[in-house]
Amino acid sequence: MPNPIELCLEDLDAAEGTPEYLQCVAREGGEPGLAVDEGGRILWEDGASAAFDLWVSQDEKLMLERRERAAEVVVSRGGRSLSAPCGKPVILRDQDFVTIASRRYRIHVHGLAAEVHPPAPLFRKALAALAAAAALGSAACTTAQADPPKGADAGEIQVRPHPPKVAAPRPPPEPVRPDGGTPSTRLVK
Numbered sequence: 001m002p003n004p005i006e007l008c009l010e011d012l013d014a015a016e017g018t019p020e021y022l023q024c025v026a027r028e029g030g031e032p033g034l035a036v037d038e039g040g041r042i043l044w045e046d047g048a049s050a051a052f053d054l055w056v057s058q059d060e061k062l063m064l065e066r067r068e069r070a071a072e073v074v075v076s077r078g079g080r081s082l083s084a085p086c087g088k089p090v091i092l093r094d095q096d097f098v099t100i101a102s103r104r105y106r107i108h109v110h111g112l113a114a115e116v117h118p119p120a121p122l123f124r125k126a127l128a129a130l131a132a133a134a135a136l137g138s139a140a141c142t143t144a145q146a147d148p149p150k151g152a153d154a155g156e157i158q159v160r161p162h163p164p165k166v167a168a169p170r171p172p173p174e175p176v177r178p179d180g181g182t183p184s185t186r187l188v189k
Helices: 124-136
Strands: 005-011 021-026 034-037 042-044 050-056 062-066 073-077 080-083 090-092 097-100 103-112 120-122
Touching: 021 034, 021 050, 062 073
Parallel strands: none
Antiparallel strands: 005 021, 005 103, 021 120, 034 042, 034 050, 050 062, 062 090, 073 080, 073 097, 097 103
């Protein structure tokens, strides 16, 4: 199963007195977790009114999946923008922008999460400490979001038509008999 990803959602339109940053964790696909409603409110494990979900794919990429009949969700990166199609996940990278209605968020991907937790406000002092810790231990977190590609596709925003959300469970191994066979193996004499 893929590992959860630690991220911050920076609310670029935060009202005065409300936190600009929310420290969040995106779970593997198929698990209820992080979502955003049409008004830009962050949801946790209660996505009934969600416009889009944020989750982790099998190859440990952060995905945004717009729900059917949800308001337009726009992903922006490097001067390019894409209206996220319904039901087709879009790969998000560190520093991408997501816009829904009049709310804009910048995505800060910190790497693999040590634990799954609900969104929590993150204030500037804590953010500085998190950034310093991420800089020191970034080698351990590189599998979650590899360096962005260089060249012509550096700003390309990828949509995946049919990514697997959760790996199929593996069948349990068959027990081995003392003669080296398994219960499904017939001995023929």
